[in-house]
Amino acid sequence: MPVDSISRDILRWYEKNARALPWRHPPGCTQAPDPYRVWLAEIMLQQTTVAAAGPYWLRFLGRWPTVQALAKADDADVMREWAGLGYYARARNLLAAARAISAAGAFPSTEADLRQLPGIGAYTAAAIAAIAFGEPATVIDANIERVVSRLFAIATPLPAAKAPISAALAPHVPRDRPGDFAQALMDLGATTCTPRNPRCLACPLSPHCAAHANGNPDAYPVKAAKRLRPKKQGLAWWIEHGDDIALIRRPPRGLLGGMPALPGTGWATDQPFHMPFEAEWRILPEPVSHGFTHFELRLSVACTTIAHRMAEIAGNPVSWISRKDIPAIGFPTLYARAAKAVLDQSHEQVIL
Numbered sequence: 276m277p278v279d280s281i282s283r284d285i286l287r288w289y290e291k292n293a294r295a296l297p298w299r300h301p302p303g304c305t306q307a308p309d310p311y312r313v314w315l316a317e318i319m320l321q322q323t324t325v326a327a328a329g330p331y332w333l334r335f336l337g338r339w340p341t342v343q344a345l346a347k348a349d350d351a352d353v354m355r356e357w358a359g360l361g362y363y364a365r366a367r368n369l370l371a372a373a374r375a376i377s378a379a380g381a382f383p384s385t386e387a388d389l390r391q392l393p394g395i396g397a398y399t400a401a402a403i404a405a406i407a408f409g410e411p412a413t414v415i416d417a418n419i420e421r422v423v424s425r426l427f428a429i430a431t432p433l434p435a436a437k438a439p440i441s442a443a444l445a446p447h448v449p450r451d452r453p454g455d456f457a458q459a460l461m462d463l464g465a466t467t468c469t470p471r472n473p474r475c476l477a478c479p480l481s482p483h484c485a486a487h488a489n490g491n492p493d494a495y496p497v498k499a500a501k502r503l504r505p506k507k508q509g510l511a512w513w514i515e516h517g518d519d520i521a522l523i524r525r526p527p528r529g530l531l532g533g534m535p536a537l538p539g540t541g542w543a544t545d546q547p548f549h550m551p552f553e554a555e556w557r558i559l560p561e562p563v564s565h566g567f568t569h570f571e572l573r574l575s576v577a578c579t580t581i582a583h584r585m586a587e588i589a590g591n592p593v594s595w596i597s598r599k600d601i602p603a604i605g606f607p608t609l610y611a612r613a614a615k616a617v618l619d620q621s622h623e624q625v626i627l
């Protein structure tokens with residue numbers, strides 16, 4: 276089989292320029308990495324940067340060093356460790372998949388079998404299959420999508436471009452080093468073929484690159500016109516009794532499922548504000564803003580103090596937590612910001 280010059284050139288570059296990441300083996304390493312470590316990293320890296328995911332990955336590994344250990348973990352502990360990474364469905368799927376793998380007795384080793392696990396989509400299955408099991412899968416993340424769309428000047432707008440991008444890349448995946456090849460392209464996209472001002476003069480693929488030859492790499496990938504995210508609003512209730520604050524746990528399914536939260540109204544584009552009971556309420560002057568994948572939320576916060584503890588608020592069972600314990604409860608970012616806004620108003624120094 277003739278040597279593929281694209282894979283040859285990118286692999287040579289990778290040998291000198293690979294990023295050192297805690298979940299990776301160095302280029303050319305003959306020992307396959309532990310699929311559990313690769314999988315954990317890939318799930319964390321969905322929607323999260325390498326810099327942000329790194330400390331979480333190390334903490335998870337320290338606490339649950341094997342997939343069997345993770346399978347036995349308490350759900351609330353895992354959600355607490357995940358707090359701050361966002362997109363909490365990933366953590367719930369992670370646990371469900373760990374339990375399925377542990378029950379099956381072995382990590383699935385093919386792209387097709389990996390796809391059967393909760394939370395593992397096309398990209399993640401291909402990445403684990405290539406990196407941990409040496410399967411010549413075609414791995415395409417956002418970085419690789421950009422590199423390949425430029426390399427072959429693919430004019431179809433995303434997301435329809437995914438199929439031609441995959442078809443263009445597949446013949447170049449080397450059978451002997453598919454994991455290194457995928458990681459090399461990821462690194463090239465992260466460090467050289469960047470979204471703006473790609474460094475074509477330093478790029479090992481410039482002799483093969485159609486966009487470079489045409490002088491218009493910035494034109495790729497072609498994106499479909501953006502749709503604006505709808506805006507929603509809601510109201511959280513900060514209810515104090517002595518030194519304690521009322522908390523609820525969100526329903527297990529849906530946004531921020533299973534996470535600790537402040538009680539409050541629903542979230543909707545025209546959500547009317549209302550209070551759960553009569554009291555003296557004070558609304559913070561500025562709502563907390565938070566972007567979810569499909570909408571922007573502005574969460575106002577109404578505060579009050581009550582004389583008698585309640586067991587439930589607006590039909591939700593509540594627990595009471597001391598203010599000093601707030602940093603340890605694993606609030607998702609939205610509620611951590613809301614709590615910080617309240618505590619900043621009262622000039623309390625609680626590090627969140």
Ligand code: SF4
Nearest residue numbers: 468475478481484492
């Ligand atoms: S030559 Fe430029 S546009 Fe082409 S792959 Fe390299 S960095 Fe990207």
